[in-house]
Amino acid sequence: MNSNGAILRIRNLSKTYMQGKIPVHALNDVSFDVHKGEFLSIVGVSGSGKSTLLSLIGLLDKPTTGSVFIDGEEVTKFKEREAPKIRREKIGFVFQHFNLIPTLTAFENVDIAMRFARVPKSKRKDRAVELLTRMGLADRMKHKPSELSGGEQQRVSIARALANHPAIILADEPTGEVDTKTREVIVNLLRELSEKGQTILVVTHDVAVAQKTDRIITMLDGKIESDVKVTGKVKLKRAG
Amino acid sequence: MFDISVRNIINRKLRTGLTVFGIGLGIFAVIVMGGMSEHFNLTFERSMSLTADKIRVLPEGGIFGITLDESKVKNVKRVPGVQDAFGILQVPLDPDKIMFFGGNVVLGIEPGKQKSAMEDTKLTQGRFLVPGDGYRVVLGSNIARQFKLNVGDELQVRSKRVFRTSSITHVRNFTVVGILEYTGTFFDNSAQVPLDRAQDFYDRGNEVSFILAVPEPGVDAENLARRIELSVGRVTTFSPAELRQQIEQSLIIFSMITLSAAALAAIIGSLSVMNTMLMSVSERTKEFGLMKAMGAETKDILFMTMSEAALMGLLGGIFGITTGWVFVYFLNGYLAEQGTVLFDITPRLVVISMTFAVVLGVLSGTYPAYRASQKSPMEALRYE
Numbered sequence A: 001m002n003s004n005g006a007i008l009r010i011r012n013l014s015k016t017y018m019q020g021k022i023p024v025h026a027l028n029d030v031s032f033d034v035h036k037g038e039f040l041s042i043v044g045v046s047g048s049g050k051s052t053l054l055s056l057i058g059l060l061d062k063p064t065t066g067s068v069f070i071d072g073e074e075v076t077k078f079k080e081r082e083a084p085k086i087r088r089e090k091i092g093f094v095f096q097h098f099n100l101i102p103t104l105t106a107f108e109n110v111d112i113a114m115r116f117a118r119v120p121k122s123k124r125k126d127r128a129v130e131l132l133t134r135m136g137l138a139d140r141m142k143h144k145p146s147e148l149s150g151g152e153q154q155r156v157s158i159a160r161a162l163a164n165h166p167a168i169i170l171a172d173e174p175t176g177e178v179d180t181k182t183r184e185v186i187v188n189l190l191r192e193l194s195e196k197g198q199t200i201l202v203v204t205h206d207v208a209v210a211q212k213t214d215r216i217i218t219m220l221d222g223k224i225e226s227d228v229k230v231t232g233k234v235k236l237k238r239a240g
Numbered sequence B: 001m002f003d004i005s006v007r008n009i010i011n012r013k014l015r016t017g018l019t020v021f022g023i024g025l026g027i028f029a030v031i032v033m034g035g036m037s038e039h040f041n042l043t044f045e046r047s048m049s050l051t052a053d054k055i056r057v058l059p060e061g062g063i064f065g066i067t068l069d070e071s072k073v074k075n076v077k078r079v080p081g082v083q084d085a086f087g088i089l090q091v092p093l094d095p096d097k098i099m100f101f102g103g104n105v106v107l108g109i110e111p112g113k114q115k116s117a118m119e120d121t122k123l124t125q126g127r128f129l130v131p132g133d134g135y136r137v138v139l140g141s142n143i144a145r146q147f148k149l150n151v152g153d154e155l156q157v158r159s160k161r162v163f164r165t166s167s168i169t170h171v172r173n174f175t176v177v178g179i180l181e182y183t184g185t186f187f188d189n190s191a192q193v194p195l196d197r198a199q200d201f202y203d204r205g206n207e208v209s210f211i212l213a214v215p216e217p218g219v220d221a222e223n224l225a226r227r228i229e230l231s232v233g234r235v236t237t238f239s240p241a242e243l244r245q246q247i248e249q250s251l252i253i254f255s256m257i258t259l260s261a262a263a264l265a266a267i268i269g270s271l272s273v274m275n276t277m278l279m280s281v282s283e284r285t286k287e288f289g290l291m292k293a294m295g296a297e298t299k300d301i302l303f304m305t306m307s308e309a310a311l312m313g314l315l316g317g318i319f320g321i322t323t324g325w326v327f328v329y330f331l332n333g334y335l336a337e338q339g340t341v342l343f344d345i346t347p348r349l350v351v352i353s354m355t356f357a358v359v360l361g362v363l364s365g366t367y368p369a370y371r372a373s374q375k376s377p378m379e380a381l382r383y384e
Helices: A050-057 A080-090 A106-116 A121-134 A150-162 A180-195 B002-011 B013-051 B071-078 B141-146 B195-201 B221-232 B240-283 B285-293 B298-337 B347-373 B377-382
Strands: A006-019 A022-035 A039-044 A065-070 A091-094 A168-172 A199-203 A215-220 A223-229 B055-059 B082-092 B105-109 B123-126 B136-139 B154-162 B167-180 B190-194 B210-215 B235-238
Touching: A006 A050, A006 A199, A022 A050, A022 A065, A022 A199, A022 A223, A039 A050, A039 A180, A050 A065, A050 A168, A050 A199, A080 A091, A080 A106, A080 B285, A091 A150, A106 A121, A106 A150, A121 A150, A150 A168, A150 A180, A168 A180, A180 A199, B002 B013, B002 B298, B013 B240, B013 B298, B013 B347, B055 B221, B071 B082, B071 B210, B071 B221, B082 B195, B105 B195, B136 B141, B136 B154, B141 B167, B141 B298, B154 B190, B190 B195, B210 B221, B221 B235, B221 B240, B235 B240, B240 B285, B240 B298, B240 B347, B285 B298, B285 B377, B298 B347
Parallel strands: A039 A199, A039 A215, A091 A168, A168 A199, B105 B190, B136 B167
Antiparallel strands: A006 A022, A006 A065, A215 A223, B055 B210, B055 B235, B082 B105, B082 B210, B123 B167, B136 B190, B154 B167
């Protein structure tokens, strides 16, 4: 970890896409730090650059300029073929549409993430059972995604994200597909994980979700508009 | 990771079934056509091993069908280095049938020379021809089975003499005195009668179709064959090596034709694997993107997709080989009753077919697997 305690450091991150011959600046010179165990939300209207930021941190895309440091290592300087290793060791993803593999059971969906990390079978089993039990899904392990509710699927997805002990969890609209009651369950679960030391970045439109996090970064036109610590109720602009 | 490939195949039963059926049909063709080719190869090998030590002496030009005068046998015998020589008259058993795929033949042979002509071939019933035998016949195993004949039964043989405006068919019963064991050679489809009776019955005077010359021990067959040609005159000889070369060339062409047709069928079958895999990859674009986001390496995705294709090839191979074997088993049973066998499924053929099926599966899965492995996780996750 870096000397200032930041598990994630973003420095002058920019991303420019070409739309035909016209350059589109999706992200423009963004810099911030995230500390271990921090529960941070990134909010903003559609096109503000929050999803681009998440994909650059998750090494799903390459920045035009700037750097991302995870656990003190500059991950943006690694080559394309090294990206899978960093993804499985440092990052856990939680998606809006859960993105579970439909042909695998809940247990296998958690297990497969560890397979890619070449974790031995016996350790995988223990870890998957432990995580699913922690998510309250001990009796749903053998069920396929189609047999699980939205909330249950998202909890499987969180268990999968945690499987390889990542430095950060990147959650893209994790409550976008669930009802209000389930949203509470998911947010409380993420909160609980962060209190136990897990660093979590959530991209959300949902004000109620953002207000449950420790810190809210608001994006606008590819730049950070505001970066505030949540102490009580924070008044947010309605995200688009 | 292999269990996930198995799961993917099982979860798409209808599609997998149709693909396996497609490749299975191709392998079925490989087994049936290959079985035919193997049968001819084996028959040739066994026939060669039975007659490997003898030099064939044919009329000049080496054409079967044109005959030699029996007096040439004496000339051949006189050549130094020849231990023994005897003529054989070969005529189709059914004069109205064109000889095809080694149909049944009557072999006119000097009594007492049978053992020499067929090495150590044994009898399952009766005895060999002996000097003084008249209209007697020793049957090959296929003919005996086809006509359901045993020692003591009569074989009706027809000969047809064609004149300018008419033809006369003679019919004669030959008494079965012996039945040969199965040899897997053309002798199985032969009815062996005394040479003089064959010459009379077919009105061939003193003609023979070819002469077999047995070299003395230690004599070089190639050399002797040349000397026979020079000494006897107006004959063409084939040493065992030359004969092998000639027949092998014909068999290679035959094998190429049959196996190319079969391979074509199998390749068409493999296109169904490629089609299935391309559809499957396209359907699972998001899944592959997700796997990459989870840290899957390109080789993981390649392995998963290609093992699915290989597995479908393997299942197609098993299906094709099993159905091909059943088909050949029943067809051989039917053909055996007609006096011939056309297919031999050898372990070599099974291994080749299975390897071919798996290799085709893997090859046809390579491009879809490459496409799957190249999916950007970002684009794949956005894909709906």
